[in-house]
Amino acid sequence: MSTLFAWPPAAKVESRIPRDRLFRQAGGGKAIRALYDTQVERIDWAFKLFERSVNLPPAGGVDEIEVFRLTLRGDRIDDRVLAHIDKAVPHPIVFELVRHAPDGDEAMLSAAYKRRSEADKSQAVTLEHWHGDWASDTQARAPLPQAASLKGLYAGLLRSLWPHGPRGGETLRAQAERLSRIATQGKAVERLQLKLRREGDFARKTEINRELRAAQAVLKELTE
Incomplete structure (x- = not known):
């Protein structure tokens, strides 16, 4: 998936975000600061998608969507940085x-499903970050999804980033939570596969293989 979107000119902000401002809001110690130092060159608030800039009304708790451009020092970003922002x-x-x-510069979209906490409306619940593919930053961009x-x-x-589409009647939140379980289950399958390759005892390999097949069955049920 290499879609980059043509953000509307009316939504343009183009304001640099000091990382100290992010740390004042979210806290964070030496480990996360080190990730910023080694991986992030600059952070820009590029666009603000809201009623007046995209001519769409708020709904379902979504009244504004921010587009942040992160210029990287290298070719990767730790998801802990995105989660911190x-x-x-x-x-x-x-x-x-x-x-x-x-x-020339390349760009890639990334986003995590975020919603207001039901226990504390001042807090947000954020799931895993999903990523698109790298593409030329100067390529022709797609129009925004119809909505x-x-x-x-x-x-x-x-959904332009998610690897599995919605099931019939599945809400955005339900789909996001299912994808979160898929991510967790996928990691469990990978751990068992690695464990199986490293195990030398035949009886233990048989047991691990049984666990692996069960984990793969759960993953298949979540993705089909």
Whole structure:
């Protein structure tokens, strides 16, 4: 998936975000600061998608979507950095990650499903970050997903990144939570596969193989 979207000019902000501001909002110690220092060159608030800039009404708790451009020092970003920024900002964020390449800058979208906490409305619940593919930052961009509200736009942006489509009647939240379980279960399968390759005892290999088949069956049920 290499879709980059043509953000509307009316939504343009173009304001640099000091990382100290993010740390004031989200906290964080030496480990996360080190990740910023080694991986992030600059952070820009690029676009603000809201009723006046995209002509879509708020709905389902979504009244604003931010687009942040992160220019990277290398070619990767630790998801802990994205999670830290999401923690500092109450609204949903779509990240445009930018890396320098020999033939020109490349960009990639990344986003996590975010919603208000039901226990504390001042807090947000954020799931895993999903990523698109790297593409030329100068390529022709796609129009925004068609939507009747900001919630629908948010759903379209997220689903452009998600590897599995919605099931019949599945809400955005339910789909996001199922994808979260898929991510967790996929890691469990990978751990068992590695464990199986390293095990030398035949009886133990048989037991691990049985666990692996069960884990793979759960993953298949979640993805079909």
